[in-house]
Amino acid sequence: MRTYLDTYCLSALEQALKKQPQEAVRFLDTWRDAGCVLTLTQAHLLEIGQLANEQLIAERLSAVALLGPALLSTTDPRPREALVQLLVANEVEHPELTNFDACFPSYEYLRSWLFVPASHDQIQTLVLRLRDKALAARQLRVRAAAQNTRTRIERQQIKKSDPAFELRFRKWYESGLVREYAFVHRTEKRPDVHDYEMIGREFFYPLGFPPFFDRIAVWAETLPSDRMSAIVHALDPYHAPAMSYTLMANRVHERSTRRAKPSDLPDWGHLAYAPYVDLAFADKATVNAVESEIRDRPQLVSPWGNRRITRAASIGAMREAIVAARESLSRE
Numbered sequence: 331m332r333t334y335l336d337t338y339c340l341s342a343l344e345q346a347l348k349k350q351p352q353e354a355v356r357f358l359d360t361w362r363d364a365g366c367v368l369t370l371t372q373a374h375l376l377e378i379g380q381l382a383n384e385q386l387i388a389e390r391l392s393a394v395a396l397l398g399p400a401l402l403s404t405t406d407p408r409p410r411e412a413l414v415q416l417l418v419a420n421e422v423e424h425p426e427l428t429n430f431d432a433c434f435p436s437y438e439y440l441r442s443w444l445f446v447p448a449s450h451d452q453i454q455t456l457v458l459r460l461r462d463k464a465l466a467a468r469q470l471r472v473r474a475a476a477q478n479t480r481t482r483i484e485r486q487q488i489k490k491s492d493p494a495f496e497l498r499f500r501k502w503y504e505s506g507l508v509r510e511y512a513f514v515h516r517t518e519k520r521p522d523v524h525d526y527e528m529i530g531r532e533f534f535y536p537l538g539f540p541p542f543f544d545r546i547a548v549w550a551e552t553l554p555s556d557r558m559s560a561i562v563h564a565l566d567p568y569h570a571p572a573m574s575y576t577l578m579a580n581r582v583h584e585r586s587t588r589r590a591k592p593s594d595l596p597d598w599g600h601l602a603y604a605p606y607v608d609l610a611f612a613d614k615a616t617v618n619a620v621e622s623e624i625r626d627r628p629q630l631v632s633p634w635g636n637r638r639i640t641r642a643a644s645i646g647a648m649r650e651a652i653v654a655a656r657e658s659l660s661r662e
Contacts, residue, residue: 331656332401332445332607333366336600337377338642339611344393346645353645358396360649364656368400369445369607370453372460373599379461387461391454400453401445407602410440411570441606519566523630525577571605571635575620578631582619605635609655611642 335343346354378394381387394400448456567573579598601620604610612620620639624631638658640651 331364331366331609331652331659332369333361333652333655334369334600334603334607334610335397335648336611336613336642337374338613339648340374340378340390340393342642342645342648343396344389347393347396350645357645357649360652361397364652366397366609366652368394368397369603370394370400370402370448371600371603372404372456375453375457375460376464379457379464387457391450391457394453395450400448400450402448402453402456403445403603404456405444407440407444407572407606408570408576410444411567411573444603444606520568520630525581525630568630569632569634571632572602574630574632575601575604578623579616579619581627581630582623601639604639605632605637607636608638608659609652610636610639611648611651612639614641617641 343354343357346357378387378390381390568577576598579601583598598616600610600612601616604612604620617639620637624637638655640655642648
C-alpha cells in the first residue's frame with residue numbers, strides 16, 4: 331500500500347520515537363502489517379535538507395529508514411498527464427509520440443512509472459546534494475543582490491538562450507490547438523470556472539520544451555481542422571489527477587481570506603502526488619479543501635486516482651487511518 335506521509339507525519343514519528351517509544355513501536359508494527367510502502371518526492375528531500383543542522387537531518391533520515399523500503403519520485407506528474415491526454419484524445423498510436431520514454435498510454439502506467447525504488451543511502455545522498463545546491467544558489471543570490479548584477483548562472487542562461495527556439499515555441503504555444511482549446515473551455519465546457527488561464531499555462535507549457543516540442547508541433551500543424559476540434563473537445567485537464575488537484579488548491583487559495591503561509595506552497599506541491607498513492611496524509615487546511623471541492627464541485631475533480639487523503643494528526647490517529655485504508659483497499 332503506497333503511503334504518502336507529509337513532513338508533519340515524519341516529524342510526529344521522530345518525536346514519538348523520542349518521547350512515546352511504545353506508540354512509535356505500535357505505529358511501525360501497523361505500518362508493516364498493512365504492507366505500507368513509503369512514497370517520497372523531491373519536496374520531502376528538500377524539506378529534510380532545510381532542517382537546521384546535520385544532527386536534525388540525521389535524526390529525520392533515521393526515522394525514514396525505520397519505515398522500510400521506499401519509493402521515490404523526482405518528477406512532476408503534470409507534464410506527463412498532458413501528454414497522456416493528447417495521446418488518448420488522438421485515439422491513434424502515434425510512433426512519433428509514444429516512442430518517448432516519458433509517454434504512456436494510461437494513467438495506470440503513469441502511476442507505475444512515477445515512483446521508483448530508492449535505497450536509504452540514495453535518499454541520504456540526494457538530501458545532502460539538494461541541500462548543498464540550495465545553499466549555493468542562496469549564496470549566489472545574496473552576492474548578486476550585494477553587487478546589483480546578474481549571477482554567473484544567469485549570465486550563462488542568457489548566453490545559452492536560443493531566440494529561434496523561443497520564437498518556434500511561442501508560435502506553437504499560440505497555435506490553433508492551444509487557442510481553440512482555451513476558447514472551448516472558457517466558453518463552452520466550463521464557462522463558470524476561471525481556471526482556464528492556469529490550465530493553459532500548466533497543461534500545455536511543459537510540452538513546449540524538448541524532447542516534446544518539435545514532434546508535437548509538427549503533429550499539431552498537420553491535423554485537419556475537424557480533427558483538431560475533436561481533439562480539443564476531448565481534452566479535459568480536470569480528468570488528469572495531479573492537474574485536477576493542483577487546480578483545486580488554486581481555487582481554494584483564491585477564495586480564501588487567509589493570508590498564504592510559506593508552508594502552503596510545499597503542501598500544494600505534495601497534493602499533486604496524492605492521486606498516485608493509496609493513502610496520503612496532509613495538513614488540516616489541505617484536507618478540508620479537498621473534501622469541500624469533492625463535495626461541492628465533483629465535476630472538477632478527476633474521477634481517476636486515489637481519494638484517500640486524511641489529516642496528519644497524532645501518531646495514533648495515523649495508525650488508525652492506515653488500518654482503515656487497508657480495510658477499504660481489501661474490499662475493492
